[in-house]
Amino acid sequence: MHAKEMAEDFPVVDAESDAWDAVTRMAERRLPGLVVTDTAGKPVSVLPSSQVVRILVPSYVQDDPSLAGVLSERMCDRVADKLRGKTVRALVPDDAPEPATVNADDTIVEVAAVMARLRSPLAAVMDGDELVGVITASRLLQLALTPR
Amino acid sequence: MHAKEMAEDFPVVDAESDAWDAVTRMAERRLPGLVVTDTAGKPVSVLPSSQVVRILVPSYVQDDPSLAGVLSERMCDRVADKLRGKTVRALVPDDAPEPATVNADDTIVEVAAVMARLRSPLAAVMDGDELVGVITASRLLQLALTPR
Secondary structure (H helix, E strand, O other): OOHHHHOEOOOEEEOOOEHHHHHHHHHHOOOOEEEEEOOOOOEEEEEEHHHHHHHHOOHHHHHOHHHHHHOOHHHHHOHHHHHOOOEHHHHOOOOOOOOOEEEOOOOHHHHHHHHHHHOOOEEEEEEOOEEEEEEEHHHHHHHHHOOO | OOHHHHOEOOOEEEOOOEHHHHHHHHHHOOOOEEEEEOOOOOEEEEEEHHHHHHHHOOHHHHHOHHHHHHOOHHHHHOHHHHHOOOEHHHHOOOOOOOOOEEEOOOOHHHHHHHHHHHOOOEEEEEEOOEEEEEEEHHHHHHHHHOOO
16 A cells, blocks of 8 residues: 555645634644645645644743743733734744655555654655645554554 | 643553554544553553554664665555554653653643643643643644633
């Protein structure tokens, strides 16, 4: 089985679209992350949900976690407000790793190796320059554990 | 809002239970990972799905990804067989980071900071030595984005 056959229906989001809407949809649908594309549809980032939550952490707390304690509860409860009016691009950290992509003809082992190495629960399946689908870690495990 | 109120119903697995069953359930329920406990119920590891898929990658391919290409398709399709007869403990890598845990009275920002730092879509909520719940990144984002 090749990556192209493993791919499943998965929403991708344009880097210029609204960040609040994208994160709300991601959370409501319990998606493991966001596949962010440019306007031409090419993946610019594959963001695991564990990295999307970084937007909730003020940068001075990212630098010094002990500072989280000084934030009042009310401030913490309003921490998502900074998403308003931003685009999805704001969610992509400057030091984001390469997007987790695999080739359409990659095997289960090759896809698993990319996910493990980039610590990504998602892999975008590319046929040349074209995004042809997305594979989640859940989907990969289901396929690997289903006797054929 | 504190971590204890954010916690949701989430299955935990005993390190001595069957690995095949645990991974199958995780994949079927599309869970973002596994919270692995010892027999006393204390978390020993919080494994993101992106790390559970490592079990599908033979160790010589983890060391040298270019070797993935030499595996035949048939070998790849049977790669999950090595899970059979193993316990969940076999899924926990030797170099696994500390389990992603938060304190019952931690805020949204403190939970988000732990998830981001440990790249974990899950955090186990501890009240002293007792596991009192689990928070997923999806749940955290839903709570943060819901106007109160």
